[in-house]
Amino acid sequence: MATKTARIKAGFTLGGEQAEADPLAGEAFVESGLYEVIADRRDPRCFLIGRTGSGKSAALQHLEDTEPDHVIRITPEDLSLPYITDLQVIRYMDSLDVKLDLFWIALWKHVLLVEIIRHRYGVTSPETKQRFLVGLKERLVRQPGKQAALDYLDEFEGKFWCDADERVREITDRFTERLGVDGSVSASVASFGVKGAVSSATEQTTESKSEMADRYQRIVNETQLSKLNQMLTVLNDEILDEANFTYVVIDDLDRDWVDERLSNDLIRCLFRTVLDMQRVANLKIVVALRSNIFQELDFAASGGQEEKFRALVLEMRWTKPLLEEVLDERVKLAAESSNLTAKSFRDLTPHSNNTRGNPIQYILQRTLLRPRDAIAFANQCFAVAAGKHRLSWEDIQAAERQYSANRLLALRDEWKQTYPGIDQVVVKFRGAPARMTRDEFQDRLDECMLLMTAPEFTGVRWMTDLSRAMWESSAGEASWNELYQPLLALLYRIGLVGCALTGSAAPLFFADDALLVESESTVDRCEWFHVHRMFHKALDVVRTGERREQQASSAPSQSAKAEDVSQSVS
Known part of the structure; x- marks a missing residue:
């Protein structure tokens, strides 16, 4: 009797869509060239940038599974960062535009340094910490500079071996205590809260507020970065060797682990910290971050080092x-x-x-x-x-x-976090032809821009930036590129639309060529605009060859659309 062929069972899957909930992630991992770069101890590229679902978390998890004795995972949610950003004095300094970068960098360096030492020496109690310090000091008996650097670790006494969140609170509390001694307005912050302190501050002269901000800025600038940097030298020369090579992986930076208003500053300062800690030879810190968050980071605030950061980026791309x-x-x-x-x-x-x-x-x-x-x-x-x-x-x-x-x-x-109301923009392509002429595509872009007049649209701020030329230019003055390229670039970048160049049958999308629509001459050559096939069914996109008379009759003419835009502006 012939054996019956097995059938696909109900519930049969190829695993979960997210690495943390995927039972097949470890065994079915495909080691691409991207992973080889991540695992390469000598390759400096350490910022893993990609869209959701591009495999960032899976790659870090595989590294952790492959090198279990050499990987430290730091989870931002476990660092008490909401506790810090909610402190009244931190919010007060933020209201005075005090630059907190040096404090955030010191905080990240402290967290990373202590986690590495705890991992290297198994420091889990006061006794193990003391044995580690005594042994290290004995080795450095003829190097007084490095011995002095170890004093930094003694400052945290009982908190050294505790969980990271307790140590973060400890270093923050010490910082705010210093502000209490040196900052003249700390009493008002404690008595009235942030709102009361800010209200009081607004009654002062511009000069006095400026003096107060300068005083706080000086305190921030005196953060103990010099001692931390000396400890990095000790870490490089005395603690980590080739046999104890250490990876530190940091993921989940896109979750709601801190006040959104300060999250970009914290992430940007983490990047600065990682860049600086590359001086440690047997250490590689790998940070995973979503593309849309990375593009928002203000590297200009870091002294114009954008090129340095981008040189360390590894983009998650698949074929x-x-x-x-x-x-x-x-x-x-x-x-x-x-x-x-x-x-x-x-x-x-x-x-x-x-x-x-x-x-x-x-x-x-x-x-x-x-x-x-x-x-x-x-x-x-x-x-x-x-x-x-x-x-x-x-x-x-x-x-x-x-x-x-x-x-x-x-x-x-x-x-939606970067572009609130993006869903209202996307639905403007419902019922669109799969392949749009430039005029057909322009009609859809006009409808997107007119969303600014809708009371329920939440993306007025970013849409204003992208459509500024439309509202500010007189009829016939601006080119197509000036009017529509910014919005086209957004829709292209998120993967909704692609372009087919003159004489080309196949459209190109962001995954094919990330920079395609950044060039004015290239956009001028775009003859057709396509909605990505992923969204055809959801948006009822009309495929080539299907009748579109109903769609054409219901859509306003180009001249009528231009008149609508003009009336909205006036």
């Missing part, structure tokens, strides 16, 4: 062959537990044909070339095909609508 490899590896593992005789994703997909094409390419063309997209689409397909031996084309197309809707929600969630 279709690599994503297919990701799916293959997951199918091998998932199939074993489900008794499926599949060695690759191709074994579970329908056959290619001239009419519908290649099913794997069909799926990958509807991703932003991120592992999360590919896994999500495959899982949705398997949910539809439960009980069958393999997927059919009908299963893939049935799964696409739900997948597309979920990806549209994910797009909103990814960018």
